[in-house]
Amino acid sequence: xxxxxxxxxxxxxxxxxxxxxxxxxxxxxxxxxxxxxxxxxxxxxxxxxxxxxxxxxxxxxxxxxxxxxxxxxxxxxxxxxxxxxxxxxxxxxxxxxxxxxxxxxxxxxxxxxxxxxxxxxxxxxxxxxxxxxxxxxxxxxxxxxxxxxxxxxxxxxxxxxxxxxxxxxxxxxxxxxxxxxxxxxxxxxxxxx
Amino acid sequence: xxxxxxxxxxxxxxxxxxxxxxxxxxxxxxxxxxxxxxxxxxxxxxxxxxxxxxxxxxxxxxxxxxxxxxxxxxxxxxxxxxxxxxxxxxxxxxxxxxxxxxxxxxxxxxxxxxxxxxxxxxxxxxxxxxxxxxxxxxxxxxxxxxxxxxxxxxxxxxxxxxxxxxxxxxxxxxxxxxxxxxxxxxxxxxxxx
DNA sequence: TTCATTTCTTAACTTTAGTGAACGAATTTA
DNA sequence: TAAATTCGTTCACTAAAGTTAAGAAATGAA
Numbered sequence: 001x002x003x004x005x006x007x008x009x010x011x012x013x014x015x016x017x018x019x020x021x022x023x024x025x026x027x028x029x030x031x032x033x034x035x036x037x038x039x040x041x042x043x044x045x046x047x048x049x050x051x052x053x054x055x056x057x058x059x060x061x062x063x064x065x066x067x068x069x070x071x072x073x074x075x076x077x078x079x080x081x082x083x084x085x086x087x088x089x090x091x092x093x094x095x096x097x098x099x100x101x102x103x104x105x106x107x108x109x110x111x112x113x114x115x116x117x118x119x120x121x122x123x124x125x126x127x128x129x130x131x132x133x134x135x136x137x138x139x140x141x142x143x144x145x146x147x148x149x150x151x152x153x154x155x156x157x158x159x160x161x162x163x164x165x166x167x168x169x170x171x172x173x174x175x176x177x178x179x180x181x182x183x184x185x186x187x188x189x190x191x192x193x
Numbered sequence: 194x195x196x197x198x199x200x201x202x203x204x205x206x207x208x209x210x211x212x213x214x215x216x217x218x219x220x221x222x223x224x225x226x227x228x229x230x231x232x233x234x235x236x237x238x239x240x241x242x243x244x245x246x247x248x249x250x251x252x253x254x255x256x257x258x259x260x261x262x263x264x265x266x267x268x269x270x271x272x273x274x275x276x277x278x279x280x281x282x283x284x285x286x287x288x289x290x291x292x293x294x295x296x297x298x299x300x301x302x303x304x305x306x307x308x309x310x311x312x313x314x315x316x317x318x319x320x321x322x323x324x325x326x327x328x329x330x331x332x333x334x335x336x337x338x339x340x341x342x343x344x345x346x347x348x349x350x351x352x353x354x355x356x357x358x359x360x361x362x363x364x365x366x367x368x369x370x371x372x373x374x375x376x377x378x379x380x381x382x383x384x385x386x
Numbered sequence: 387t388t389c390a391t392t393t394c395t396t397a398a399c400t401t402t403a404g405t406g407a408a409c410g411a412a413t414t415t416a
Numbered sequence: 417t418a419a420a421t422t423c424g425t426t427c428a429c430t431a432a433a434g435t436t437a438a439g440a441a442a443t444g445a446a
Contacts, residue, residue, distance in 0.1 A: 060332065060336060062336055067335070067336040069331070069332040069335050069336065070332075081325055081328065081329065084321065084325055085325075091332075124317065127320060127321065127324060128277065128320065130324065131320060131323065131324045131327065132274055132277055132278075134324065134327050134328065134331065135274065135327065136274065137331070138262070138327070138330070138331045138334070139253065139262040139263075139284075141331070141334070141335070142260070142262050142334070142365075142367050143253055143255055143260040143262065143364075143367075145404095145432085146432085146433080147432090165392095165393070165394090166393075166394060166395095167392095167393070167394080171335075171336075172335075174335050174336075175433065175434090176433075176434060176435085177393085177394070177395090178394090178395080178396085178433085178434080178435080178436095179432080179433050179434075180394095181394065181395050181396075182395090182396085182432085182433085183432085183433090184395095185395085185396090186432090338402085338434095339402085339403075340402090358422095358423070358424090359423075359424060359425095360422095360423070360424080368403065368404085369403075369404060369405085370423085370424070370425090371403085371404080371405080371406095371424090371425080371426085372402080372403050372404070373424095374424065374425050374426075375402085375403085375425090375426085376402085376403090377425095378425085378426090379402090
């Protein structure tokens with residue numbers, strides 16, 4: 001399990017045994033059941049999540065309706081807004097599947113960063129990468145229709161379409177489940193004719 | 194003009210005269226006319242932009258149509274994706290109004306950062322702030338209808354509605370200019386009834 | 387397994403956005 | 417200033433998404 005983590009880190013910085021042990025000693029690995037809720041609206045938490053295996057989901061409840069805005073799968077990390085500004089969370093985080101996570105709070109991060117400046121370097125790179133990815137995603141979302149968004153997702157994250165319930169996917173695409181069903185039927189129809 | 198910059202910076206770190214002079218010696222201030230294009234699709238550039246006064250706009254041309262995805266006004270900065278990965282730009286950047294900018298390329302940044310670690314600190318904070326803002330914006334966009342997005346904009350950035358042409362605003366909201374006109378008429382109608 | 391709940395799809399109807407065209411107003415350009 | 421272009425709005429029509437409801441399929445719990 002730890003190997004997955006160290007393989008990932010090795011893409012950014014190389015670690016000594018000391019450093020690896022420092023990470024392991026933090027006891028950060030968590031195994032979480034499908035459906036479990038990691039963070040609730042209104043809750044304060046310092047925890048950051050990094051998915052080693054499985055899938056977690058970020059969603060709001062607006063007018064009693066779940067609005068899913070993001071999924072995080074293998075090798076993707078999530079720093080909840082509430083962990084940055086120490087305010088109650090505006091959203092929920094839950095597990096789409098049985099998931100193996102790294103859960104690290106901000107203090108741990110600070111501790112590691114001061115002991116091993118390498119980490120700070122890696123975090124900088126990661127956050128820059130993330131910002132860039134985020135911006136491109138947003139632009140793509142804005143400039144395309146629901147149907148295009150679905151086709152795009154089919155190309156870029158085909159796994160999501162398999163592993164995530166339709167109604168969660170729908171709200172991720174900014175539409176209702178019924179519209180997603182219809183839209184899919186429409187696409188099949190086009191490919192026939 | 195420089196005062197605007199130093200006032201802004203002073204919110205994050207305090208600068209010595211030396212440091213201020215180091216910044217000024219870079220000769221980074223640019224005055225740009227309305228309509229001027231700062232970056233074109235396909236072009237490579239290392240330049241980052243920071244708006245001191247005025248407004249710049251980021252847009253794609255997709256199937257011959259302009260798709261505006263962002264506006265940057267006073268005290269907002271833009272690091273084009275092409276400046277990070279040294280690839281041709283996928284989008285354009287142009288001036289919505291006569292604008293006073295700071296234009297800094299990546300080398301300058303590196304030079305300042307090594308001379309004055311303070312800057313690196315500030316950049317870290319800024320990029321974290323930006324990422325958080327970006328994520329909230331994206332979530333809001335995804336979870337709301339065009340009409341809600343317009344109402345939201347009216348609250349959060351009323352200045353944009355005044356200073357930006359309607360058709361650019363429309364595509365920023367993810368709709369066509371005709372739909373924005375109609376939507377506005379609809380809102381007025383509601384407030385009458 | 388059986389029952390209950392959740393999920394997905396379909397359908398009819400409503401609302402809203404996209405499209406193409408027209409027109410006046412505002413802005414540019416010659 | 418005059419002509420040309422761009423811009424914003426309106427209209428009629430089309431296409432797509434929202435809404436409400438119903439039923440089938442899949443999932444989960446007792």
